[in-house]
Amino acid sequence: MLAPTVIIVMLITFTLGYYGPIDPVRAVLGEEWEDELRYAEVKKALGLDRPFVIQFLDYMGTMFGGNWGQSLSAFGGVASDRAVSEGRGAGFTGTSTSVREMVLGRLAISAQLSFWALVFLTVFAILLGVLAAVKQNTTIDYAIVTSSIIASSIPAYVIGPVLLIIFVLKIPVFKTVGGWDGMFSRQAILPAIVLATGPMLVIVRQTRAGIVEVLGKDFVRTARAKGLPERLVVARHMLRTAMIPVLTSLGLVTSGLLTGSLFVEQIFNIPGIGKLAIQTLMSGDHPVFMGVVLFQALIIVTVNLLTDLLYGGLDPRVTYD
Amino acid sequence: MTADASAQHDMFSMPEQRSLWQDALEQLMRNRLAIFGVFVAFLLVFVSIFGPWLSPYDYTQQNLFRINEGPSADHWLGTDGLGRDMLTRILHGARTAFLVGLIVTIGTTVLGVVLGAAGAFLGGWVDALVMRLADITMAFPDILLAAFISVVFREKVLEFQLHLQEQYGWTISEGNRVYLDYLVIFGSLTLVQWYGKARLVRGQILSLREKEFIEAERALGASNWTIILSHLVPNSLGPLIVSITVGFGGAMLSEASLSFLGVGIQPPGASWGEMISDNLGQWRFNPHLVVMPGVVLAIVVLGFNFLGDGLNDALNPEQRRR
Amino acid sequence: MGMDSSTQPETPHTTGSQADRMPLLQIQELHTQFETKQGTVRAVDGLSLDLYEGEVLGLVGESGCGKTMTALSIMGLLPGNGRAVAGAINFEGKNLLQCSGEEMKKIRGGKIAMVFQEPMTALTPTMTIGRQISEAMEIHLALSREEARERALELLEHVGIPSPRARFDNYIHQFSGGMRQRVMIAIAFSCEPRLLLADEPTTALDVTVQAQILDLIKQLAQEAGMTALFITHDMGIVAGSCDRVAVMYAGRMVEVGPVDDVLLNPRHPYTQGLLGSVPSLESKPGDRLYSISGLPPDLVSLPTGCKFWPRCPLADERCKEEEPLLEQYGNSRAACWKVMPLREVLGE
Numbered sequence: 001m002l003a004p005t006v007i008i009v010m011l012i013t014f015t016l017g018y019y020g021p022i023d024p025v026r027a028v029l030g031e032e033w034e035d036e037l038r039y040a041e042v043k044k045a046l047g048l049d050r051p052f053v054i055q056f057l058d059y060m061g062t063m064f065g066g067n068w069g070q071s072l073s074a075f076g077g078v079a080s081d082r083a084v085s086e087g088r089g090a091g092f093t094g095t096s097t098s099v100r101e102m103v104l105g106r107l108a109i110s111a112q113l114s115f116w117a118l119v120f121l122t123v124f125a126i127l128l129g130v131l132a133a134v135k136q137n138t139t140i141d142y143a144i145v146t147s148s149i150i151a152s153s154i155p156a157y158v159i160g161p162v163l164l165i166i167f168v169l170k171i172p173v174f175k176t177v178g179g180w181d182g183m184f185s186r187q188a189i190l191p192a193i194v195l196a197t198g199p200m201l202v203i204v205r206q207t208r209a210g211i212v213e214v215l216g217k218d219f220v221r222t223a224r225a226k227g228l229p230e231r232l233v234v235a236r237h238m239l240r241t242a243m244i245p246v247l248t249s250l251g252l253v254t255s256g257l258l259t260g261s262l263f264v265e266q267i268f269n270i271p272g273i274g275k276l277a278i279q280t281l282m283s284g285d286h287p288v289f290m291g292v293v294l295f296q297a298l299i300i301v302t303v304n305l306l307t308d309l310l311y312g313g314l315d316p317r318v319t320y321d
Numbered sequence: 322m323t324a325d326a327s328a329q330h331d332m333f334s335m336p337e338q339r340s341l342w343q344d345a346l347e348q349l350m351r352n353r354l355a356i357f358g359v360f361v362a363f364l365l366v367f368v369s370i371f372g373p374w375l376s377p378y379d380y381t382q383q384n385l386f387r388i389n390e391g392p393s394a395d396h397w398l399g400t401d402g403l404g405r406d407m408l409t410r411i412l413h414g415a416r417t418a419f420l421v422g423l424i425v426t427i428g429t430t431v432l433g434v435v436l437g438a439a440g441a442f443l444g445g446w447v448d449a450l451v452m453r454l455a456d457i458t459m460a461f462p463d464i465l466l467a468a469f470i471s472v473v474f475r476e477k478v479l480e481f482q483l484h485l486q487e488q489y490g491w492t493i494s495e496g497n498r499v500y501l502d503y504l505v506i507f508g509s510l511t512l513v514q515w516y517g518k519a520r521l522v523r524g525q526i527l528s529l530r531e532k533e534f535i536e537a538e539r540a541l542g543a544s545n546w547t548i549i550l551s552h553l554v555p556n557s558l559g560p561l562i563v564s565i566t567v568g569f570g571g572a573m574l575s576e577a578s579l580s581f582l583g584v585g586i587q588p589p590g591a592s593w594g595e596m597i598s599d600n601l602g603q604w605r606f607n608p609h610l611v612v613m614p615g616v617v618l619a620i621v622v623l624g625f626n627f628l629g630d631g632l633n634d635a636l637n638p639e640q641r642r643r
Numbered sequence: 644m645g646m647d648s649s650t651q652p653e654t655p656h657t658t659g660s661q662a663d664r665m666p667l668l669q670i671q672e673l674h675t676q677f678e679t680k681q682g683t684v685r686a687v688d689g690l691s692l693d694l695y696e697g698e699v700l701g702l703v704g705e706s707g708c709g710k711t712m713t714a715l716s717i718m719g720l721l722p723g724n725g726r727a728v729a730g731a732i733n734f735e736g737k738n739l740l741q742c743s744g745e746e747m748k749k750i751r752g753g754k755i756a757m758v759f760q761e762p763m764t765a766l767t768p769t770m771t772i773g774r775q776i777s778e779a780m781e782i783h784l785a786l787s788r789e790e791a792r793e794r795a796l797e798l799l800e801h802v803g804i805p806s807p808r809a810r811f812d813n814y815i816h817q818f819s820g821g822m823r824q825r826v827m828i829a830i831a832f833s834c835e836p837r838l839l840l841a842d843e844p845t846t847a848l849d850v851t852v853q854a855q856i857l858d859l860i861k862q863l864a865q866e867a868g869m870t871a872l873f874i875t876h877d878m879g880i881v882a883g884s885c886d887r888v889a890v891m892y893a894g895r896m897v898e899v900g901p902v903d904d905v906l907l908n909p910r911h912p913y914t915q916g917l918l919g920s921v922p923s924l925e926s927k928p929g930d931r932l933y934s935i936s937g938l939p940p941d942l943v944s945l946p947t948g949c950k951f952w953p954r955c956p957l958a959d960e961r962c963k964e965e966e967p968l969l970e971q972y973g974n975s976r977a978a979c980w981k982v983m984p985l986r987e988v989l990g991e
Contacts, residue, residue, distance in 0.1 A: 316768065
């Protein structure tokens with residue numbers, strides 16, 4: 001399941017890149033591309049003079065070989081200048097030209113941001129979901145569900161600027177915004193909150209559904225009849241069963257975070273994988289862009305696979321039924 | 322036993338289809354948020370048709386002496402960095418959002434229904450192919466893939482337009498270039514967003530086909546078409562309507578997202594997403610330039626989501642989320 | 644005769660010695676109600692009942708007559724918006740209805756345990772049965788996790804689950820109905836409660852398993868000198884397992900007394916009906932089984948007078964207007980204006 005999906009994803013991204021809008025040779029040479037000799041030289045260096053099938057097989061080889069190829073900036077010229085000016089590359093240094101180092105370096109930053117977003121989600125969204133379930137069909141329930149719909153419907157590039165205006169201009173809680181200064185700097189707070197709004201509704205809704213499912217169940221009454229403290233009733237007897245629907249939406253949450261990072265990193269100027277994707281798409285650095293798309297697809301496929309495994313772990317009935 | 326009950330229920334409720342829809346309408350009218358959604362949808366249609374006549378300015382008309390202004394008597398929502406009237410651009414943005422939403426929804430619905438129905442009815446390798454395609458599409462981060470496709474597709478569209486111009490002398494005026502953007506976004510979003518409806522339609526048909534009342538009809542000698550028209554279509558319509566409503570909002574949002582990233586509507590075309598990214602640098606000095614298109618976009622997307630939610634409650638009472 | 648006893652403590656008549664004892668559990672004028680859109684549902688409507696140390700009391704009646712709600716009122720686990728609005732439930736010198744949440748947690752599972760009807764749904768599917776048994780002991784008996792595990796293993800063995808060590812870490816879906824109920828019983832007995840409430844513990848089980856489970860509960864209760872309230876609609880279970888029996892109808896008690904007396908000499912037509920629908924060894928083929936016609940009353944709008952009159956073959960004008968109170972007849976008490984032996988009712 002995993003391998004064929006990845007190969008087809010590769011084929012699609014590669015085909016799009018192959019017929020892509022920006023000629024990689026021109027991306028490297030800039031104005032110089034009209035010099036036929038230079039053009040042929042760079043084309044040969046990039047391996048673009050070979051047939052499509054050979055290029056694709058070669059590409060697959062590089063990807064599966066663990067060395068994901070080189071950014072166009074490795075071939076000097078305009079591509080390199082542009083990469084340096086945009087500060088692309090692994091981490092903050094922007095000197096590496098290896099696709100793998102660039103992608104992994106940027107991913108580390110996005111992962112730290114996503115970690116905080118997940119912390120916010122676990123604390124707030126799950127709590128709100130539980131509260132909505134316990135207060136089922138009351139005003140509190142409707143208010144929670146409706147405000148989650150609002151938070152998740154509004155895109156990050158609207159919430160982001162609005163929060164900036166509120167918390168920087170109107171109530172100056174934050175002084176410096178934008179850029180990345182490690183995951184424990186205050187700069188990480190606003191972007192993480194904005195990133196968390198996207199998947200919020202999914203988690204609130206699934207938590208609520210899970211708890212509602214469990215609330216009227218006889219086994220909860222049995223647990224109470226044992227005289228357990230309420231927190232143990234919830235933690236031991238309700239949560240595991242109730243978390244199953246939340247778990248099934250893990251794939252949605254992951255793709256929500258990945259999509260969100262595209263916008264959040266753009267707005268807050270964070271050198272993460274989303275920013276890298278947009279920069280390389282615009283500059284025509286296809287080897288890197290394809291690496292990003294492929295890697296994100298791989299993450300989504302893996303999370304979905306992991307969800308199935310975890311599902312079996314959480315629900316003992318799954319393995320036996 | 323439950324299948325029995327539902328079979329009976331469906332067979333007896335068939336002649337009363339109208340009352341079923343009336344029921345749904347009544348249910349919908351009780352939902353205040355859904356009413357808000359209906360209102361937003363009507364307003365959007367109105368503005369996208371008549372918007373350009375409502376404002377004295379042209380959406381590309383620049384006035385470099387009056388840039389980045391706040392709201393005033395002659396520019397109700399102020400002006401942007403090139404001195405263009407914000408209100409006019411927002412009204413034009415409504416037209417973009419609505420038209421793109423419409424064509425993308427039609428595209429995904431046609432593609433989704435055809436592929437989903439083909440998979441369900443033909444089965445075998447067709448079904449396997451459709452489902453595999455859906456899985457693959459789902460594996461991609463959708464906005465990123467749409468952005469990629471739209472960049473590639475835009476190049477092809479421009480090449481083709483150039484070809485037409487050279488070959489037949491068909492030119493395209495500056496004002497109509499935005500329609501090329503529509504085409505690009507239509508292509509990329511349809512290719513990325515069809516699978517939801519395909520899965521929905523396929524699932525509906527497969528699950529309904531297994532229901533006993535269909536088998537009973539078949540045993541009574543009803544033809545395939547009778548069954549499709551009298552049972553499958555009315556029964557799948559509810560979920561499909563919900564999916565189309567939510568999808569419409571989603572398509573408008575995706576258009577704004579692509580335009581925000583710079584791969585959707587190109588300047589000087591007006592799109593809310595493009596306006597936000599265009600004015601993003603002004604958030605500190607002229608926050609209203611970012612907030613206004615943002616608020617309008619948020620209201621429209623919310624309206625369609627509330628409407629979809631309300632329709633879901635009204636049309637699919639057995640799977641109510643609340 | 645004619646003594647109004649519904650407000651006075653009830654006295655048992657099974658053995659002489661019990662008469663001197665204070666009741667372990669004393670339910671006084673309990674009213675349990677639910678608010679619904681249709682109105683107030685009177686699930687328990689002025690029930691008074693005493694349970695004496697060491698006895699097994701059967702609480703019988705059709706479904707929906709308030710038996711389960713009585714038990715859940717004792718446990719303080721009424722579902723939804725159910726409330727015990729009036730009366731008292733005295734246990735060890737405390738009124739359970741006025742106990743704080745913390746006090747009730749100590750009593751629940753520790754002093755009073757309950758066995759539920761549906762072993763399929765009453766046990767948590769995502770937790771091993773071993774943990775479900777041992778967790779209550781960690782709380783009530785302050786045992787360490789290891790000690791609780793050891794005791795849980797003993798309990799599993801005691802309730803007749805083969806190879807407890809292997810079964811300890813199993814989940815509930817890996818057990819049969821009877822085995823699930825054994826697990827449930829192990830949980831109930833784990834903290835050596837003084838009072839056991841068993842709510843139709845065998846209804847959901849196969850007939851062959853029913854007897855085993857009943858014997859198990861009886862044996863364990865006897866070993867521990869436990870007091871038990873058996874909720875059932877099965878007169879056979881009452882005859883086989885209980886010392887005394889209380890018959891409930893529409894949320895109130897209509898007859899109570901020693902099992903032998905009530906079963907052989909039922910006074911209330913409702914009790915006669917419950918008994919009549921059970922064929923006995925004496926009944927000859929062709930004998931008409933006396934069964935109760937009609938449905939239990941709507942608990943939102945109860946009939947006036949005797950609550951049973953719409954279904955009673957003997958009802959007359961007085962029954963429709965005046966409500967009968969519990970009165971002493973021999974060793975038992977019944978609330979009926981028409982008390983007479985069974986044979987007369989059957990017209991023999």
